[in-house]
Amino acid sequence: MAVTKVYGSTISIATMRVFACHYEKELEFEFVPVDMQLTDGMRIEGLAGGISSGKSTVSNLFKSHDFPVVDTDLVARDVLKKGTEKPQLFSRLLAPYISSGIFWEILKLWMKGFKVIVLDVPLLFEAKMFKWTKPIIVVWVDQETQIRLLVEIDRIGEEDARNRINAQMPMDLERSRADRVIDNSGSLDDLNGQFKNVLFEVSKPLTWTEFGLSRQGATSALVSVILGVLLCTKSCNSDGL
Numbered sequence: 111m112a113v114t115k116v117y118g119s120t121i122s123i124a125t126m127r128v129f130a131c132h133y134e135k136e137l138e139f140e141f142v143p144v145d146m147q148l149t150d151g152m153r154i155e156g157l158a159g160g161i162s163s164g165k166s167t168v169s170n171l172f173k174s175h176d177f178p179v180v181d182t183d184l185v186a187r188d189v190l191k192k193g194t195e196k197p198q199l200f201s202r203l204l205a206p207y208i209s210s211g212i213f214w215e216i217l218k219l220w221m222k223g224f225k226v227i228v229l230d231v232p233l234l235f236e237a238k239m240f241k242w243t244k245p246i247i248v249v250w251v252d253q254e255t256q257i258r259l260l261v262e263i264d265r266i267g268e269e270d271a272r273n274r275i276n277a278q279m280p281m282d283l284e285r286s287r288a289d290r291v292i293d294n295s296g297s298l299d300d301l302n303g304q305f306k307n308v309l310f311e312v313s314k315p316l317t318w319t320e321f322g323l324s325r326q327g328a329t330s331a332l333v334s335v336i337l338g339v340l341l342c343t344k345s346c347n348s349d350g351l
Contacts, residue, residue, distance in 0.1 A: 152226075153226050154242060154243050155227070155228050155229065155245055155247060155312055156234050156244075156247065157172070157228050157249070158231060158233075158234035158235065158284060159232070159281075160251075160256060160279070160281050161256070161260060161275060162251070162256050162260040162263060163250065164294035164301065165249040167249075167301065168247070169181065171305050177228050178224050178227050179227075179228045180228070181230045183230075185215060186211070216229070233278075234246070235279055235284060245288075245312060246289045246290070247288065247290045247291075248287070248290070250285045250292065250293050250295075251295050252295050256275055256281070257271045290312070
């Protein structure tokens with residue numbers, strides 16, 4: 111029996127098998143995955159970093175390059191402004207699941223067809239929201255620089271700054287869990303250079319899994335299912351005659 115090679119996704123081979131069934135052809139298919147650039151897909155990138163690490167600077171760099179950024183702090187503040195008097199809600203937004211506010215922000219961007227979304231979460235690992243993101247980008251800085259920046263920005267004492275930093279996950283531990291690391295211990299030019307390298311990496315074509323989660327991928331899957339049902343229904347009706 112001849113083997114017919116199908117190039118593309120698993121959706122393609124499923125559709126081909128339905129056609130073979132409909133036309134009563136005994137065909138054997140071999141799936142050959144293709145590394146091709148996919149458009150209109152979705153990739154959720156996690157952006158993390160400790161207090162005074164420079165994460166906000168990197169977040170703004172993504173925005174300046176037209177990448178949509180979902181800032182969980184802003185989402186939380188927006189929810190709190192809408193009438194709730196429960197400060198605990200802020201913590202719930204960073205619980206081990208995507209809150210409704212964050213979910214809707216991502217959904218709106220998904221509906222608009224954005225293929226890359228940056229999820230800016232200060233406590234990405236503590237809230238276990240890293241499970242929803244790939245790749246994970248961590249903005250790292252050495253502790254002495256972190257303390258100095260926090261003292262300068264918030265105008266607090268060194269001891270208070272150290273206590274606030276120690277209350278968070280150690281930066282070295284965050285760095286060990288990252289897919290991409292931006293070292294902000296140097297100059298702004300160094301930061302921009304590292305950001306460009308990260309930008310190149312995260313802008314690569316989507317994987318088939320990411321494509322399947324995209325608006326276009328979901329539409330393709332739905333069309334394939336409908337097509338398969340229609341063909342099988344037609345085939346069954348023909349057999350009954």
